Amino acid sequence: MNVPKTRRKGAAVTSPAVSSRDLPHPEPAEIRLEAVLHALSDPMRLRIVRELAADGDELSCSYFDLPVTKSTTTHHFRVLRESGVIRQVYRGTAKMNGLRRDDLDGLFPGLLDTLLDAAGRQAARVRDPGDG
Amino acid sequence: MNVPKTRRKGAAVTSPAVSSRDLPHPEPAEIRLEAVLHALSDPMRLRIVRELAADGDELSCSYFDLPVTKSTTTHHFRVLRESGVIRQVYRGTAKMNGLRRDDLDGLFPGLLDTLLDAAGRQAARVRDPGDG
DNA sequence: TTCATTGTACGAGAATCATCGTAGTTTGAC
DNA sequence: GTCAAACTACGATGATTCTCGTACAATGAA
Numbered sequence: 001m002n003v004p005k006t007r008r009k010g011a012a013v014t015s016p017a018v019s020s021r022d023l024p025h026p027e028p029a030e031i032r033l034e035a036v037l038h039a040l041s042d043p044m045r046l047r048i049v050r051e052l053a054a055d056g057d058e059l060s061c062s063y064f065d066l067p068v069t070k071s072t073t074t075h076h077f078r079v080l081r082e083s084g085v086i087r088q089v090y091r092g093t094a095k096m097n098g099l100r101r102d103d104l105d106g107l108f109p110g111l112l113d114t115l116l117d118a119a120g121r122q123a124a125r126v127r128d129p130g131d132g
Numbered sequence: 133m134n135v136p137k138t139r140r141k142g143a144a145v146t147s148p149a150v151s152s153r154d155l156p157h158p159e160p161a162e163i164r165l166e167a168v169l170h171a172l173s174d175p176m177r178l179r180i181v182r183e184l185a186a187d188g189d190e191l192s193c194s195y196f197d198l199p200v201t202k203s204t205t206t207h208h209f210r211v212l213r214e215s216g217v218i219r220q221v222y223r224g225t226a227k228m229n230g231l232r233r234d235d236l237d238g239l240f241p242g243l244l245d246t247l248l249d250a251a252g253r254q255a256a257r258v259r260d261p262g263d264g
Numbered sequence: 265t266t267c268a269t270t271g272t273a274c275g276a277g278a279a280t281c282a283t284c285g286t287a288g289t290t291t292g293a294c
Numbered sequence: 295g296t297c298a299a300a301c302t303a304c305g306a307t308g309a310t311t312c313t314c315g316t317a318c319a320a321t322g323a324a
Binding site for chain 2: 298299300301302303304
């Protein structure tokens with residue numbers, strides 16, 4: 001906590017100083033099923049993952065129009081990243097988010113697709129109660 | 133903390149004569165995916181569900197030898213019941229627990245099996261640290 | 265440089281959660 | 295009736311979580 005909170009732009013210390021900031025991601029071997037399930041058990045995060053899956057590509061955080069503040073949005077994306085569900089990378093001022101499909105499919109075959117299907121069925125069920 | 137393991141799979145009783153105590157269960161239409169995922173995101177509860185699936189039949193609460201107190205065990209079983217993952221019914225002094233397979237398969241096809249498979253893979257992976 | 269955009273860090277509050285210990289209830293057996 | 299087994303209800307505690315507001319940093323463009 002006593003470390004200088006920020007470095008001025010020109011005051012980069014001895015570090016690779018790649019243009020992008022680095023974000024910690026769990027290795028595949030570190031991804032825990034319980035953490036994945038916990039990450040997806042939040043409605044906001046499940047919604048994010050569904051949109052990412054629907055798009056199929058990377059989406060910036062600002063693409064999502066969630067009914068929470070930006071602080072909370074940052075929090076949810078971090079939970080998804082730290083659980084191994086998404087990969088985040090900076091591109092300019094934007095932070096792009098993509099599903100870790102290959103890693104998840106390798107660890108838990110069929111899980112992501114089954115979960116997405118389940119979420120889709122529930123959305124349809126909730127959206128269409130009874131016979132319209 | 134030696135839990136006397138009551139016999140599993142009590143002999144089939146031909147005369148049900150349901151007990152006086154009733155336990156509230158969510159209707160299939162009330163089961164929420166988020167609640168199911170949250171229920172299964174706890175290691176203790178995931179373990180319970182895995183044992184229930186491995187046995188294939190009903191098991192009493194006392195059959196499980198969990199590293200927590202009975203109070204906590206009761207809590208976990210209630211979370212599983214209220215989320216719709218298991219069905220609980222009293223039989224004598226015992227409380228029998230069974231997976232709601234049909235209901236879950238109807239709502240979220242393939243989800244339970246995929247989750248159980250994922251949990252099994254992770255257990256094998258953790259138990260056998262081969263590579264990364 | 266200045267500015268707007270994008271997202272973060274920090275601190276805080278309220279809610280939820282997992283866990284425990286103790287006391288109590290229900291059932292079945294004696 | 296008594297007694298033990300199985301499970302619950304209650305209260306408490308410490309940890310985690312979701313949410314927010316404010317202040318700030320990093321980037322790209324003017």
